[in-house]
Amino acid sequence: MTFTFSRRLVLAGAAAIALSAAAFAPATAQAQGTLRIGMTAADIPLTHGSPDNGFEGFRFAGYTMYDGLVNWDLSTADKPSAIKPGLALSWEADPKDTTKWTFKLRPGVKFHDGSAFDAKAVAWNFDKLLNKDAPHFDARQASLVGFRAASIASYKVVDDLTIEFTTKTPDSFLPYQLSFILMASPAQYEAVGKDWAKFAAQPSGTGPFKLEKLVPRERAELAANKAYWDTARVPKLDKLVLIPMPEANTRTAALLSGQVDVVEAPPPDTIPRLKSSGMQISSNPYPHIWPYHLSRLPDSPWNDVRVRKAANLAIDREGLTELLGGYAVPAKGHVVPGSAWYGKPSFDIKYDLAAAKKLMAEAGYGPGKPVKAKAIISPSGSGQMLPLPMNEFIQQNLKEIGIELEFEVMEITSLINRWRAGAKAEQNAGASIINFSYATVDPFNAFVRFVKSDLHAPNGVNWGFYADPAMDALAAKAQNTFDKAAQDEILGQIHAKMVDDALFVWVVHDVAPRALSPKVKGFVQAQNWFLDLSPVTVQ
Missing domain, CATH: 3.90.76.10 (Dipeptide-binding Protein; Domain 1)
Structure with missing residues (x-):
């Protein structure tokens, strides 16, 4: 199954690139020191200092300006x-x-x-x-x-x-x-x-770049702030250009044709062609998780821990990683086992179809009596990797144990709004899953905002309205602990409880593949969702 699915993706991707590349005329000569980035976002993130489009917004319209x-x-x-x-x-x-x-x-x-x-x-x-x-x-x-x-x-x-x-x-x-x-x-x-919309068109921050031109859904042009206060991070570039390109093969075609210099998340099946064309491929593991958030409302099928564990055991993460060209790390929880916050969970997340079917049978389900669930997903977006083929792969995996997924697909900004609205919101009626990935760079982002009962929407992003007094107590204890080693120990307890209770369906961690023109020099891919573009030059 994995080989067939991967082969189909390869052929479709190659055909799309051939068509898309023909649509792009050769790029006109660019000014020396101009870096053009093909983003996964469908629009320019908000520029008033509180970006939308998830952390990709922070990456390109936040920490730049x-x-x-x-x-x-x-x-x-x-x-x-x-x-x-x-x-x-x-x-x-x-x-x-x-x-x-x-x-x-x-x-x-x-x-x-x-x-x-x-x-x-x-x-x-x-x-x-x-x-x-x-x-x-x-x-x-x-x-x-x-x-x-x-x-x-x-x-x-x-x-x-x-x-x-x-x-x-x-x-x-x-x-x-x-x-x-x-x-x-x-x-x-x-x-x-005194108008935030006008401010967004002419923003003023303290960052290393300044906005020069903004064309919604088309491009944003940022000039280097040569008077930046951190002299070690004054940009070497003259200009940074951000171009929304939510379709993965379009991004690849744009790089191959010279329309852009860097693309986020190139399709894995295109990487051999990119390499043979002289492009640089950069990737690096970083704190990130690609999961399913599960509703815990009274009518949710995910209230039975056996169903939640079965779903975690039914996913062929190695096969999915193969589909992604090796550019992923199979997940065993919210963070990787080597993390100081991993703890000592007893539930081992792995591919075990027999155990998954047994749990489903114990819960009263199976292929003859399936669990039916609607999942809200996006076609692209910040950290979402390649969500359409990934979700289709998981859909096939879960069907084998009697879980039938239906997808509601929407652009990433709409998905984020639905995520923040919470499972109880009217617009999320009928959905018991939302697929949204994110960085796990700090304790609040990694754990607290998802497990505390006082951070249900609209106060936070505990989307499924999960509540457990024992987890609340652990989160409060971690927030009240200022010694790092002691705090890490408590965070490990939180993570172990998350895994043992199967609060999410965890799939993979991203390694953030990017493709860069050979003209791009000085690029450092940090072990982080964010980037510092200050040392970059374009020959």
Whole structure:
């Protein structure tokens, strides 16, 4: 079955590339130092400092133009990325009261419009997300990133370069979360008439690139910020061009024809042709999981742990990895076994069809009496890898044990909105699965936002409305633990419980394949969802 499916994908992909390549005229000469990227997104991510399109939005429209108080160190490919000082030089929780955090800010930083970055600007940026009475509060931005600041009870300006945060309860994960709250210019917001739509057309952050031109669904052109505050990361490029290309074979054809210089997620069956054409193929394992989120509402078929475990045992992950050309790592949980957070689960996730059928029979199901489930999926998108062939492969696997999947396919932004709405939302009626992948780079992103019962929609992304007092207690304990080794131990307990309870159907971890023109130099693929494009040059 795996060979037949892979062969079909290869032939279809080759035919599509042949047709698509003919549609692209040879690219006109580009200015020296211009990097053109074919994204998986169907549109340019929002540019006002709170990107949509998942973490691909942060990758290309977030960390290019903006900084957080805390940034990611993306300079190396040989170890997992860690957070580092960004617009804040340092941060510290008060040892006498760990709900109090003091952040010391970096002096001399300017926004792209020339105005000064200071503590008042920080407070203003949190007001736009958390203070509904603020004149510049933006419900759209709050929906995109406000949940990452959910633990913040208050904040106050101490002086020009010091701001203090108070969390509702102790939260050792706060610095990680602040890496996703990006600083936009209050002065520019005033200058464009106090209108976030106009700000998005003429944004101003503190990042290494500045937006020059924006054509929705077509392209965004970013110029290097040669006055960037981090002199080690001043871009070597003159310009960065972002082009939405959600169809995988179209991206490949665009690279082969010279329309773009880099493409995200090339189809695995096209990689031999790309290599033979002189293209560079870059990949690197990073913290990421491609799972099925399961509804736990009263009418969900996934409330029986035997069905959840059977689904996990029915997937031929090695065969799926073969389908993906080897560009994946079979999953044994939310994180890989070598992770400090893996713990000691007793349920071994593997391909065991006989055990899966036995569990289904015990639960009263099988091919003659199937479980029927509707899954919400996307055709492409940030971290979604190749979701259509992957979901079809899994559909065939699960049918063998008596689980029949029906797919509702939608563009990634719509899928993210349905994910944030939660399983109880009217638009998700009838669906008991949503397929959405993401980074597991920090404790909150990896675990807490999916297992805490107070983070059900609309407060968070516990999509299936899972609730377990024992898990709530573990999550609270982890957030209240500031010693890293002790925190890792608790996170391992959380992960072991997730696996033993089969809270998700886990499939594979991504290795983020990319194809690059031989003209592209200095590209570093960090062990992270995000990229630093500052050292890149184009010959």
